[in-house]
Amino acid sequence: MDWKAEIAEAADRIAGHVQVTPVIETRGFGLDFPLEMKLEHLQHTGSFKARGAFNTLLSCDVPPAGVVAASGGNHGAAAAYAARALGYPAKIFVPEMAGLSKIALIRGIGADLSVVPGEYANALAQAREHETATGAMQIHAYDAPATVAGQGTCFAEWEAQGLQADTVLIAVGGGGLIAGALAWLQGARKVVAVEPETSCALNAALRAGSPVDVEVSGIAANALGARRIGDICFGLSGGVESVLVPDAAIAAAQRALWQERRMLVEPAGATALAALTCGAYQPRRGERVAVLVCGGNIAPDPFAG
Numbered sequence: 001m002d003w004k005a006e007i008a009e010a011a012d013r014i015a016g017h018v019q020v021t022p023v024i025e026t027r028g029f030g031l032d033f034p035l036e037m038k039l040e041h042l043q044h045t046g047s048f049k050a051r052g053a054f055n056t057l058l059s060c061d062v063p064p065a066g067v068v069a070a071s072g073g074n075h076g077a078a079a080a081y082a083a084r085a086l087g088y089p090a091k092i093f094v095p096e097m098a099g100l101s102k103i104a105l106i107r108g109i110g111a112d113l114s115v116v117p118g119e120y121a122n123a124l125a126q127a128r129e130h131e132t133a134t135g136a137m138q139i140h141a142y143d144a145p146a147t148v149a150g151q152g153t154c155f156a157e158w159e160a161q162g163l164q165a166d167t168v169l170i171a172v173g174g175g176g177l178i179a180g181a182l183a184w185l186q187g188a189r190k191v192v193a194v195e196p197e198t199s200c201a202l203n204a205a206l207r208a209g210s211p212v213d214v215e216v217s218g219i220a221a222n223a224l225g226a227r228r229i230g231d232i233c234f235g236l237s238g239g240v241e242s243v244l245v246p247d248a249a250i251a252a253a254q255r256a257l258w259q260e261r262r263m264l265v266e267p268a269g270a271t272a273l274a275a276l277t278c279g280a281y282q283p284r285r286g287e288r289v290a291v292l293v294c295g296g297n298i299a300p301d302p303f304a305g
Contacts, residue, residue: 001145003148003149003152003183003184003186004183004184004186006145006149006152006183007149007152007153007155007156007180007183007184008156009149010051010055010059010146010149010150010152010153011153011156011157013054013055013058013059014051014054014055014058014150014153017050017054017058017082017085018043018044018050018051018054018153019042019043019044019050020157021038021039021040021042021043021154021157022038022039022042023036023037023038023039023158023161023162023163024036024037024039025037026261028256028260028261029253029256029260029273029276029277030256030277031276031277033283033287033289034288035276035289035290035291036163036164036165036288036289036290036291037273037290037291037292037293038154038158038161038290038291038292038293039263039293040154040292040293040294040295041263041265041266041269041293041294041295041296042296044078044081045074045077045078045080045081045105045109045297046074046077046105046266046295046296046297047074047077047078047223047269047294047295047296047297048151048154048177048292048294048295049074049075049077049078049079049141049151050078050081050082051150051151051153051154052075052078052139052142052144052146052147052148052149052150052151052176052180053069053075053078053079053081053082053083053139053147053150054082054085054086054150055146055147055149055150055153056082056139056144056146056147056150057082057083057086057088057139058086059146060137060146062086062088062137063135063136063137064135065089065134065135065136065137066083066088066089066090066091066136066137067079067083067088067089067090067091067136067137067138067139068090068091068092068093068127068130068131068134068136068137068138068139069090069091069092069093069127069138069139069140069141070092070093070094070120070123070124070126070127070128070141071092071093071094071098071120071123071141072094072095072097072098072102072120072123072141072173072221072222072223072224072225073094073098073099073101073102073103073105073106073222073223073297074102074223074268074295074297075139075141075142076092076093076094076098076102076106076111076113077102077105077106077109077297079092079111079139080092080106080109080110080111080113081109083111084109084110084111089112090111090112091111091112091114091127091130091134091136092106092111092112092113092114093113093114093116093123093124093126093127093130094106094113094114094115094116094123095115095116095117095118095119095120095122095123095222096115096116096117096118097118097119097120097221097222097225098115098222099222099299100299100300100301100304101297101298101299101300101301101304102222102297102299103115104301104304105297114126119216119221119225119227120141120216120225120226120227121227141174141176141226142173142174142175142176142177142179142226142230142232142233143174143175143176143230143231143232143233144232145232147176148176148179148180148183148232148233149180149183150180151176151177151179151180151181152179152180152181152183152184153180154177154180154181154292155168155180155181155184155185156184158290159184163189163290164288164290165189165288165289165290166189166190166287166288166289167189167190167191167192167283167287167288167289167290168181168185168189168190168191168192168289168290168291168292169192169194169272169273169275169276169281169289169290169291169292170191170192170193170194170272170292170294171194171195171220171224171268171269171271171272171292171294172193172194172195172201172202172224172229172233173199173201173223173224173225173226173268174201174226174228174229174230174233175201175202175226175229175230175232175233175234175237176230176232176233177292177294178191178193178202178233178237178240179230179232179233179236182233182236182237182240183236187239190241191239191240191241192240192241192242192243192275192281193237193240193241193242193243194243194244194245194271194272194274194275194280194281195224195242195243195244195245195271196218196219196220196221196224196244196245196246196247196250196271197218197244197245197246197247198215198216198217198218198221198247199214199216199217199218199220199221199224199225199226200214200244201214201216201226201227201228201229202229202233202234202237202240202242203242203244204229205228205229205234205237206237206240206242210234211228211229211230211231211234212228213227213228214227214228215227218247218250219247219250219251219267220247220250220266220267220268220271222299223266223267223268223295223297224268224271241281243275243280243281244280245271245274245275245278245280246278247267249274249275249277249278249280250267250270250271250274251267251270252274252277252278253270253271253273253274253277253278254266254267254269254270256270256273256277257269257270257273257293263293263296264296264298264302265293265295265296265298266295266296266297266298266299268294268295269293269294269295269296270293272291272292272293272294273291273293276289276291
């Protein structure tokens with residue numbers, strides 16, 4: 001597949017439907033080097049996921065039954081938002097671990113929502129049953145070409161904004177976002193995959209030599225808790241450096257983003273930064289480093305009620 005062409009077409013397709021998110025250069029967080037950050041938590045519905053959702057819906061014929069999606073929360077909100085914007089019905093399945101904040105976000109968008117006991121894999125199983133029973137179109141959270149191409153537009157946009165970094169750190173769940181980065185950057189910059197120690201599907205796959213099932217838990221599991229890395233991501237992952245971070249480091253980075261830059265982000269949104277602040281990734285001298293802040297749907301919602 002010509003990923004560069006697919007992502008360029010996706011960027012044209014979704015223009016006007018998604019936000020061009022800002023980029024800042026900053027110092028702080030206990031680091032002795034400047035850091036470039038792309039603030040994708042300011043995207044529609046609070047994460048990069050709107051890019052893949054809009055690209056999927058705008059690149060195919062949606063059946064009368066509409067769309068169905070399984071999600072830890074952010075993808076469900078994005079799929080619901082894109083479907084509403086384009087006039088399609090949406091059925092969303094999320095696990096209980098999505099949390100009240102993300103569940104309320106999806107309900108507020110107006111989608112038909114089912115909350116499923118257990119984790120993301122359980123929600124995905126029910127979404128597939130709904131797809132079979134109704135003919136609705138599945139919008140996969142991460143392992144579909146249209147999703148990956150949509151997420152890749154984030155990195156095309158970032159380079160157009162003047163990305164200077166030698167290395168980009170990206171939080172990983174199922175792998176759609178980092179797959180989009182790898183598909184667009186194609187080795188031009190180093191990509192570092194950052195995962196929680198207790199939700200690390202890509203790291204496990206790289207160690208095993210193929211995708212494998214993992215147990216998922218921890219503070220970022222409702223966004224990064226995929227049980228198995230996507231096949232597309234794994235196929236693109238040659239040359240990726242994988243690092244793991246503990247929950248305590250994620251929580252500390254989340255607090256630092258608020259205390260130093262007044263950014264309210266969810267744990268997944270702070271995970272890439274955590275790799276730098278806890279030393280899991282240590283740049284060489286003079287290495288220019290960038291972090292993608294991927295999600296802002298914190299729980300509990302500080303303004304709920």
